[in-house]
Amino acid sequence: MMESSNQVQNRVLSEKDWIDNWEKRKIGFHEADVHKLLIEFLDDMVNNRKQIKIFFPLCGKAVDMNWLAKMGHTIVGVDVSELGLKEFFEESNIPYVEEAVPGISGAKVFKSVSGNISLYCCNLFDLNETIVGKFDGIWDRGSMVAMNPIDRERYANAMISLMDKDCRYLLVTLEYNPKLHPGPPFYVPDAELEKLLGK
Numbered sequence: 001m002m003e004s005s006n007q008v009q010n011r012v013l014s015e016k017d018w019i020d021n022w023e024k025r026k027i028g029f030h031e032a033d034v035h036k037l038l039i040e041f042l043d044d045m046v047n048n049r050k051q052i053k054i055f056f057p058l059c060g061k062a063v064d065m066n067w068l069a070k071m072g073h074t075i076v077g078v079d080v081s082e083l084g085l086k087e088f089f090e091e092s093n094i095p096y097v098e099e100a101v102p103g104i105s106g107a108k109v110f111k112s113v114s115g116n117i118s119l120y121c122c123n124l125f126d127l128n129e130t131i132v133g134k135f136d137g138i139w140d141r142g143s144m145v146a147m148n149p150i151d152r153e154r155y156a157n158a159m160i161s162l163m164d165k166d167c168r169y170l171l172v173t174l175e176y177n178p179k180l181h182p183g184p185p186f187y188v189p190d191a192e193l194e195k196l197l198g199k
């Protein structure tokens with residue numbers, strides 16, 4: 001009998017593993033150009049609204065953040081890698097300031113001087129609505145699929161808790177035979193997404 005994808009995908013990466021990946025430049029997930037699916041589906045997320053507030057869970061240094069900020073949207077991201085977040089601002093030539101985060105011990109937030117991009121350096125699970133508020137849109141590329149499978153349900157609930165009532169959530173997944181690759185990115189079957197986020 002074929003093993004379930006959960007049995008095959010039992011790999012667990014720690015915060016330190018991700019921070020080390022950044023330091024060792026193992027960041028093959030980073031793309032130099034704006035994601036083509038974001039371009040294709042942006043209108044579905046924005047839905048005729050102006051200057052919406054968009055969340056980038058597990059943001060890395062995604063260039064998509066600057067692209068959307070330049071359109072007038074407000075961007076909030078989170079990543080455990082300080083290096084990645086600083087590289088985002090430096091490579092985009094965006095001046096930024098660094099502040100402590102009241103309520104999360106040891107966390108920092110890097111904010112563009114213009115105020116429309118705030119990137120939190122901490123574990124996603126340390127953020128909550130009191131700290132970042134709710135969002136009109138979520139762009140999830142390399143985030144749900146990067147989560148350790150054991151944390152997937154907790155992750156989905158965290159996303160739901162940050163969605164405002166008209167929030168639109170774009171999620172990129174990929175399909176492959178999970179027996180052939182340990183992940184991340186992990187294979188998240190459509191049926192599981194439906195179970196986690198369908199409501």
Ligand SMILES: C[S@@+](CC[C@H](N)C(=O)[O-])C[C@H]1O[C@@H](n2cnc3c(N)ncnc32)[C@H](O)[C@@H]1O
Pocket residue numbers: 015018019029030031057058059060061062078079080081084122123124125141142143146
């Ligand atoms: C696959 S990368 C995707 C980055 C980005 N979304 C992109 O499209 O380029 C996953 C990122 O999540 C970060 N990360 C992993 N687990 C995290 C967690 N629990 N909290 C915050 N960041 C995390 C890693 O440092 C890494 O930058």
